[in-house]
Amino acid sequence: MDILIYGTINSIALALMALGFALVYGISRVPNFAHGALYVITGFITWTLLRTLGLNYLLSIILAIIAIGVVGALIYQFVLIRVRGMATSEIIASYAIGLAILEGLRWGGFKGTTYTLPVFIEGSINIGDIPVDLHRILVVGIGVAIITFLWLFTHYTRVGLALRGMAQDERAALMLGIDSDIMAVVAMALGAMLAGLAGIVLLPLGNIVVEKGYDVLIQAIAVCIVGGLGSWMGAVMAAFLIGFAQILTTVYLGTHFQMVVALLAIILTLIIRPSGLFGQQKELEERV
Amino acid sequence: MKARNLTVLAILLAAALVILPGSKALAEKPIILGCPLSTAFLYGWDAERGIKLAVEEINAKGGVNVGGEKRPFKVEVIDTRDLEPGVPVSEALMAVEKLILEKKADFILGGPVRSEAALAAMSLLSKYKKVSILSTGVLTPKYHALVAKQYDKYKYCFRIHGEAVQLVGEMFANFTELKEKYGFNNLFIIAQDVSHARGAAKVMNKVALKKGWNVTGVEIYPTGASDFSMGLLKAKKSKTDIINIWMDMPESSILLKQWYDMKIPALPFGSTLAAAEQPGFWKATEGKGEYTLCNVVNAGNAPSNATPWTMKFYNAYTKKWNVEPEGLGSSSSYMAVYVLKDAIERAGTLNSDKVISALEKTDIMGVYGRLRFNPKSHQVIPSSDPKEGAVGTILQWQAGKRIVVFPKSIAMGEIKLPPWMKK
Numbered sequence: 001m002d003i004l005i006y007g008t009i010n011s012i013a014l015a016l017m018a019l020g021f022a023l024v025y026g027i028s029r030v031p032n033f034a035h036g037a038l039y040v041i042t043g044f045i046t047w048t049l050l051r052t053l054g055l056n057y058l059l060s061i062i063l064a065i066i067a068i069g070v071v072g073a074l075i076y077q078f079v080l081i082r083v084r085g086m087a088t089s090e091i092i093a094s095y096a097i098g099l100a101i102l103e104g105l106r107w108g109g110f111k112g113t114t115y116t117l118p119v120f121i122e123g124s125i126n127i128g129d130i131p132v133d134l135h136r137i138l139v140v141g142i143g144v145a146i147i148t149f150l151w152l153f154t155h156y157t158r159v160g161l162a163l164r165g166m167a168q169d170e171r172a173a174l175m176l177g178i179d180s181d182i183m184a185v186v187a188m189a190l191g192a193m194l195a196g197l198a199g200i201v202l203l204p205l206g207n208i209v210v211e212k213g214y215d216v217l218i219q220a221i222a223v224c225i226v227g228g229l230g231s232w233m234g235a236v237m238a239a240f241l242i243g244f245a246q247i248l249t250t251v252y253l254g255t256h257f258q259m260v261v262a263l264l265a266i267i268l269t270l271i272i273r274p275s276g277l278f279g280q281q282k283e284l285e286e287r288v
Numbered sequence: 289m290k291a292r293n294l295t296v297l298a299i300l301l302a303a304a305l306v307i308l309p310g311s312k313a314l315a316e317k318p319i320i321l322g323c324p325l326s327t328a329f330l331y332g333w334d335a336e337r338g339i340k341l342a343v344e345e346i347n348a349k350g351g352v353n354v355g356g357e358k359r360p361f362k363v364e365v366i367d368t369r370d371l372e373p374g375v376p377v378s379e380a381l382m383a384v385e386k387l388i389l390e391k392k393a394d395f396i397l398g399g400p401v402r403s404e405a406a407l408a409a410m411s412l413l414s415k416y417k418k419v420s421i422l423s424t425g426v427l428t429p430k431y432h433a434l435v436a437k438q439y440d441k442y443k444y445c446f447r448i449h450g451e452a453v454q455l456v457g458e459m460f461a462n463f464t465e466l467k468e469k470y471g472f473n474n475l476f477i478i479a480q481d482v483s484h485a486r487g488a489a490k491v492m493n494k495v496a497l498k499k500g501w502n503v504t505g506v507e508i509y510p511t512g513a514s515d516f517s518m519g520l521l522k523a524k525k526s527k528t529d530i531i532n533i534w535m536d537m538p539e540s541s542i543l544l545k546q547w548y549d550m551k552i553p554a555l556p557f558g559s560t561l562a563a564a565e566q567p568g569f570w571k572a573t574e575g576k577g578e579y580t581l582c583n584v585v586n587a588g589n590a591p592s593n594a595t596p597w598t599m600k601f602y603n604a605y606t607k608k609w610n611v612e613p614e615g616l617g618s619s620s621s622y623m624a625v626y627v628l629k630d631a632i633e634r635a636g637t638l639n640s641d642k643v644i645s646a647l648e649k650t651d652i653m654g655v656y657g658r659l660r661f662n663p664k665s666h667q668v669i670p671s672s673d674p675k676e677g678a679v680g681t682i683l684q685w686q687a688g689k690r691i692v693v694f695p696k697s698i699a700m701g702e703i704k705l706p707p708w709m710k711k
Binding site: 115212250254 | 328329330373508509510513518538541549569
């Protein structure tokens with residue numbers, strides 16, 4: 001029972017961390033290595049609005065998410081657009097931006113363990129005889145809601161359909177009048193907002209620390225590689241696979257092996273099925 | 289006009305007479321203190337503040353008397369990042385070497401902070417014959433054991449704060465009391481996957497079994513782990529009374545929040561529990577850290593009246609840095625500077641061998657008791673009585689305050705249990 005409960009929570013948390021990365025890559029084919037930094041900086045923006053400026057919590061969250069969406073769009077418009085299509089340069093440029101954000105935060109004094117956000121709901125309940133705090137249950141609810149929203153958005157809205165069109169075949173989408181650059185900016189903004197939302201939902205469970213940015217990036221990459229780069233549903237499936245594997249490892253092998261799971265998953269996927277579970281990068285397998 | 293000129297001249301002369309004696313020391317070649325510290329983490333920034341406060345006080349009083357010549361201290365800090373996950377030990381070694389070769393440090397003070405890095409740096413200190421006083425973070429007993437084992441090679445290395453074996457002893461003194469008072473008998477150990485914590489967990493396990501405790505589990509978490517639910521559930525299922533935590537990573541506050549949210553009926557009793565040491569912990573956890581106990585290694589890192597100097601230091605630190613001393617490394621780093629000053633003045637030179645000899649004869653009443661080094665291992669001599677040696681400090685969070693509960697000689701309160709543990 002405890003494995004089922006905490007495995008689900010862990011999996012949804014991983015899915016939340018990875019969705020933004022998967023979305024940006026799926027549409028613009030840009031691997032956004034600043035993803036972890038966007039996750040962390042949203043936490044700090046919310047903290048500043050809430051604790052320093054004294055704004056209402058909900059208002060702080062909304063403003064932080066809007067702000068991070070704008071930051072994401074600006075990163076694409078002013079930096080990534082210039083290197084689009086050059087995979088190595090995209091990785092270097094986005095990683096450099098992430099590094100600058102994270103180390104800039106550290107340099108600016110955002111260090112230590114005292115930066116925290118309040119949980120959305122206080123208290124805990126027992127499921128069977130397993131205690132679970134209400135915020136973690138809410139994480140599952142929000143995760144499911146975001147995945148559902150993304151599915152509906154990409155299937156029933158004009159922008160969403162355009163994004164899917166881009167993801168499936170950029171040239172065909174261009175022929176149908178979809179501006180690929182604008183869609184890439186939208187995807188990057190949306191990806192940044194998803195990273196920020198994940199931060200706002202998950203950071204109240206602990207504290208906002210710069211180092212989390214690197215950890216989130218690794219987890220997101222692991223999920224996306226296992227799920228298949230470019231596949232959102234693959235990312236969700238992979239999150240469950242890795243999430244439960246981590247919990248099972250903790251229970252049966254020892255907690256100190258927990259961090260190895262994500263990295264091992266990357267290695268095994270690249271050896272056995274380089275395109276991942278639902279990947280569209282078939283050429284990778286052909287090359288291997 | 290003439291009278292006015294004379295007045296100005298007299299004022300300038302008087303000012304010069306007041307300023308000159310102090311500024312003479314400042315004009316002399318400074319003694320450079322190289323401080324390799326992980327400045328983004330508590331044990332790093334706390335040590336840096338302690339060192340800078342002491343240096344400021346000493347320089348304000350004219351500096352250090354080196355064979356009749358007054359010389360000021362100058363602090364050079366390099367961020368070793370050795371407390372950060374994934375940063376290799378070589379980074380810290382480069383920092384130490386840079387301090388010695390580029391910054392021309394006369395002495396190394398403070399770190400490296402992570403045990404692995406400090407152990408690796410011992411050979412460097414020996415190579416460059418640089419006297420070092422560790423004052424924060426490093427708890428591994430291997431450090432002073434190595435000095436004792438290969439004295440000629442490692443005689444340059446001193447440590448002025450407590451170490452893991454001492455901490456284990458202090459913990460068990462409290463566990464025994466809790467056993468007698470509440471009938472506790474089950475102990476669950478959670479440690480971070482780093483040298484000092486793994487070592488301490490091993491020692492705790494061994495000693496607990498010897499003392500008749502039932503060790504219900506040992507969980508080692510990698511640095512950066514952020515979910516502790518399964519470990520806590522194991523502790524709950526095994527009817528644990530005390531969860532002994534050895535963890536200096538910031539994520540330890542997640543563990544404590546989870547402990548509170550899950551209402552685990554076991555008392556969290558930590559050591560090097562950096563998150564819980566800080567005064568900001570209460571606000572950061574919105575009170576969920578209440579009842580957490582942690583060992584802050586030496587007195588002065590939390591308010592107490594261990595010696596007349598304790599609160600004097602505590603208040604001076606608070607005044608200068610606008611925050612109270614936050615945890616391990618504050619009082620010991622502050623005292624490291626004073627102890628070094630005392631040794632240099634007695635040696636009358638900066639010569640390493642002579643300063644080592646003087647340090648071995650150190651005997652001063654400091655912020656956390658009588659400070660003396662074991663002449664063979666260069667470890668500060670601990671005691672539960674501040675008149676006899678360096679005293680430790682265990683605090684508990686009670687109603688938003690850090691209350692010192694151990695040792696009894698300096699305690700300001702008693703250990704309390706959370707309401708969901710009361711039988």
